[in-house]
Amino acid sequence: MAGDMAGTSGSEVEVTWEDQQNINKFGRLNNRLHELHDEIKTAKETCENLEDASNELILTDEDIVRFQIGEVFAHVPKDEVETRIENMKEETSKNLEKLEEEKESVVAQMAELKKILYGKFKDSINLEED
Amino acid sequence: MAAACSSYTSEVTERRGIPAASFVQDVQSYLNQSGLDVNSALAFLQERLQQYRVVEMKLLAQQRDLQAKIPDIEKCLDIVATLQAKKDGSEALVADFELSEGIYSRARIEDAESVCLWLGANVMLQYSCEEAAALLQTNLENAKASLEVLVADLQYLRDQVTITQVTTARVYNWDVHQRRLRQATTPKES
Numbered sequence: 299m300a301g302d303m304a305g306t307s308g309s310e311v312e313v314t315w316e317d318q319q320n321i322n323k324f325g326r327l328n329n330r331l332h333e334l335h336d337e338i339k340t341a342k343e344t345c346e347n348l349e350d351a352s353n354e355l356i357l358t359d360e361d362i363v364r365f366q367i368g369e370v371f372a373h374v375p376k377d378e379v380e381t382r383i384e385n386m387k388e389e390t391s392k393n394l395e396k397l398e399e400e401k402e403s404v405v406a407q408m409a410e411l412k413k414i415l416y417g418k419f420k421d422s423i424n425l426e427e428d
Numbered sequence: 429m430a431a432a433c434s435s436y437t438s439e440v441t442e443r444r445g446i447p448a449a450s451f452v453q454d455v456q457s458y459l460n461q462s463g464l465d466v467n468s469a470l471a472f473l474q475e476r477l478q479q480y481r482v483v484e485m486k487l488l489a490q491q492r493d494l495q496a497k498i499p500d501i502e503k504c505l506d507i508v509a510t511l512q513a514k515k516d517g518s519e520a521l522v523a524d525f526e527l528s529e530g531i532y533s534r535a536r537i538e539d540a541e542s543v544c545l546w547l548g549a550n551v552m553l554q555y556s557c558e559e560a561a562a563l564l565q566t567n568l569e570n571a572k573a574s575l576e577v578l579v580a581d582l583q584y585l586r587d588q589v590t591i592t593q594v595t596t597a598r599v600y601n602w603d604v605h606q607r608r609l610r611q612a613t614t615p616k617e618s
Contacts, residue, residue, distance in 0.1 A: 313598060315451055321594060322587040329586065364524055368507035371532075373522040422601075 311419055324411045324425060327404050334401045341394040348387045355380060443584050446483055449476065449591040455602040466603045473596045480589045487582050494575045501568045504545075508564065511540040512557045 355363065355376065363379045364371040374382075412425050442448050452458040459469060514521045520538040527533045543560045544552045555563065 312454075313594060315453070318451055318591055318594060322590050325586055325590045326583055329583075367510050367523075368503040369526065370507070370535075371524040372510065373524075 311422055320411055320415055327408050331404050334397055338397050341390060341397060344390050348383055352383045444581060446585055449588040451591055452595050455598055466599060469599050470596060473592055477592050480585060484585055487578060491578050494571055498571050501564055505564045508543060508557055508561045515540060
């Protein structure tokens with residue numbers, strides 16, 4: 299995991315409780331970043347699927363569409379399906395936006411912590427992804 | 429596990445069965461206080477790390493289960509809401525459902541007064557739509573709350589792992605440093 303303290307010269311740079319907390323925080327942020335990557339990927343896929351679905355909807359000439367609710371495909375009038383898909387699309391894109399914002403904040407915080415930790419420990423610490 | 433290093437603890441000593449990793453201010457005092465030599469201290473820290481890993485696996489598995497359960501409950505709520513909406517209208521709900529893998533059949537659901545909920549352990553109970561919605565909502569909220577606690581536990585655990593890893597590195601470095609000092613002061617044989 300990111301954040302090894304390699305003993306290069308065996309020199310005594312004291313690690314304070316504050317340093318430890320910074321390292322802990324960096325670790326937590328790094329984990330959150332990985333989770334966010336996955337969540338953003340899933341949200342983007344959902345967005346694409348909804349986009350494809352609404353395109354298909356425009357092309358179809360049936361009045362009743364089989365729309366999946368839970369595990370079954372309910373027969374729903376086309377207009378209602380359109381509305382449902384629009385709502386789902388909006389919800390998903392709002393969620394995606396929120397995730398992207400969180401990701402930016404996490405990346406910024408990590409950069410800040412890197413500066414602080416590399417500043418104090420220089421070569422004795424490794425915060426890169428292997 | 430006996431607390432061999434007690435006076436450097438942070439605010440909490442343990443959380444839900446996960447022992448806290450005490451932060452070491454100064455390696456020399458830590459070793460004096462615990463009465464361990466370097467190798468025993470390193471062995472102790474490694475053992476702690478292993479214990480943490482075991483707990484982490486368990487928590488991650490629980491997290492995966494909860495994360496799968498939550499969308500399921502949301503789907504159920506969706507269907508119950510749809511049935512309730514249809515009840516106000518005059519027409520029945522027609523749906524295609526899976527009879528077996530790849531085989532679908534059509535169902536006509538008229539005026540759904542009640543639904544049956546699968547409670548687990550081969551038990552299925554009949555509820556009115558409102559009661560079912562309420563029960564599912566409660567389950568959903570409980571699941572989300574449990575997930576939150578679990579995530580907090582995992583974060584705490586990872587912090588303890590990090591502290592233990594850093595302590596291990598520092599004890600090791602300190603040892604290297606000590607050996608260098610000893611070599612420097614030992615009279616060299618020519």
